[in-house]
Amino acid sequence: MSHKVLMLPGDHVGPEIVAEADKLLRCLASEFGLAVELEYANLGGCGVDAEGAPLPDSTLALARDSDAALLGAVGGPEWDYIERDKRPERGLLAIRAALGLFANLRPALLDPELVNASSLRPEVVSGLDILIVRELTGGIYFGQPRGIRTRADGVREGFNTLVYGVDEIERIGRAGFEAARRRDGRLCSVDKANVLESSELWREVMEGLAGEYPDVSLSHMYVDNAAMQLVRDPRQFDVMVTGNLFGDVLSDCAAMLTGSIGMLPSASLDETGRGLYEPVHGSAPDISGQGIANPLATLLSVAMLLRFSLDEGELAQRVERAVARVLADGLRTADLGGGQGQSVGTAAMGDAVVAALRAQAN
Ligand code: NAD
Ligand code: IPM
Numbered sequence: 463m464s465h466k467v468l469m470l471p472g473d474h475v476g477p478e479i480v481a482e483a484d485k486l487l488r489c490l491a492s493e494f495g496l497a498v499e500l501e502y503a504n505l506g507g508c509g510v511d512a513e514g515a516p517l518p519d520s521t522l523a524l525a526r527d528s529d530a531a532l533l534g535a536v537g538g539p540e541w542d543y544i545e546r547d548k549r550p551e552r553g554l555l556a557i558r559a560a561l562g563l564f565a566n567l568r569p570a571l572l573d574p575e576l577v578n579a580s581s582l583r584p585e586v587v588s589g590l591d592i593l594i595v596r597e598l599t600g601g602i603y604f605g606q607p608r609g610i611r612t613r614a615d616g617v618r619e620g621f622n623t624l625v626y627g628v629d630e631i632e633r634i635g636r637a638g639f640e641a642a643r644r645r646d647g648r649l650c651s652v653d654k655a656n657v658l659e660s661s662e663l664w665r666e667v668m669e670g671l672a673g674e675y676p677d678v679s680l681s682h683m684y685v686d687n688a689a690m691q692l693v694r695d696p697r698q699f700d701v702m703v704t705g706n707l708f709g710d711v712l713s714d715c716a717a718m719l720t721g722s723i724g725m726l727p728s729a730s731l732d733e734t735g736r737g738l739y740e741p742v743h744g745s746a747p748d749i750s751g752q753g754i755a756n757p758l759a760t761l762l763s764v765a766m767l768l769r770f771s772l773d774e775g776e777l778a779q780r781v782e783r784a785v786a787r788v789l790a791d792g793l794r795t796a797d798l799g800g801g802q803g804q805s806v807g808t809a810a811m812g813d814a815v816v817a818a819l820r821a822q823a824n
């Protein structure tokens with residue numbers, strides 16, 4: 463039976479990088495027998511422009527009917543000041559919530575070839591392999607009440623609510639413990655329990671789960687210290703589990719350690735393993751239309767899609783090997799420090815990965 467994959471290119475560089483994922487998936491189909499059907503739909507600003515909503519009903523219906531979805535990125539300055547419910551980012555949050563994608567896995571892996579592209583010194587960062595498990599459908603991103611109102615003294619104020627139920631903490635905690643169990647067995651839970659009640663409960667629940675995972679060693683760290691430790695000595699971490707907002711910030715930070723935000727893939731999973739896969743970076747409006755965005759985070763997201771949602775672990779490895787191959791061959795997009803006249807564009811990078819994949823078939 464054929465797998466259905468929904469492609470959601472989104473906005474700005476989104477369509478440019480998803481075009482490379484399309485080439486990759488078609489190569490996997492023609493050369494390696496992957497049975498896959500690709501469908502396309504709008505999410506983000508393109509949905510607003512074409513169908514009047516950042517998450518059109520038709521897109522959500524197609525997503526529900528698919529085995530997995532691949533997103534480029536959404537957003538851009540042209541939609542920043544429209545009605546709040548129509549903003550592209552709301553569409554992304556809505557699809558995550560509607561599909562119950564509570565577990566966001568963001569692996570930060572430094573390819574040995576990119577040691578010199580990292581913002582940290584090689585002796586601090588080489589061999590980096592950490593996984594951030596970010597809670598994705600709760601916390602301050604979704605808590606009620608929220609809004610902008612006018613105080614009695616006439617001054618306007620913006621407000622949000624940071625709330626986590628024990629059920630939400632438990633399921634993301636389990637995702638963290640399970641991931642650590644499959645890796646080096648070390649889980650660091652990141653919170654702000656010295657200030658926030660929601661974090662106090664978070665810590666209590668993590669401690670409660672620890673007894674069920676005797677093979678995993680659990681530690682706790684405050685988020686401010688965690689940000690500092692990530693740039694001081696990132697290899698001390700194996701798996702980090704944290705809430706929605708802290709995970710958003712820490713994963714961009716971890717991304718840069720791997721050479722570029724253009725390298726970090728992610729998987730957003732529900733209870734059953736169905737998922738939405740997306741690069742960690744945004745729509746990069748500052749470089750869109752130039753054909754220079756790094757497509758590797760998206761191609762590595764395809765690898766995660768193959769592994770987690772299509773049960774095609776061997777093909778996932780092939781994609782990862784093909785990416786490693788082109789980096790070893792010296793190909794660099796501009797963000798990886800391609801250097802003057804030496805960098806390749808989005809399509810050339812995608813073509814090289816496809817060629818390296820094809821070479822594995824012969
Ligand atoms: P961004 O990640 O889009 O860009 C930050 C910087 O990194 C920019 O200088 C950009 O050029 C660079 N960059 C990002 N991806 C790159 C790539 N693949 N190759 C080379 N360089 C890359 O973050 P931002 O500028 O804060 O946000 C821009 C828009 O994207 C906003 O509308 C924001 O809401 C949206 N956004 C969307 C997602 C998503 O769809 N998942 C994630 C983050 C931000
Ligand atoms: C991400 C993005 C999104 C988030 C935005 C665009 C809603 O920054 O996927 O990291 O904050 O979750």
Ligand code: MN
Pocket residue numbers: 710711714742
């Ligand atoms: Mn982010």
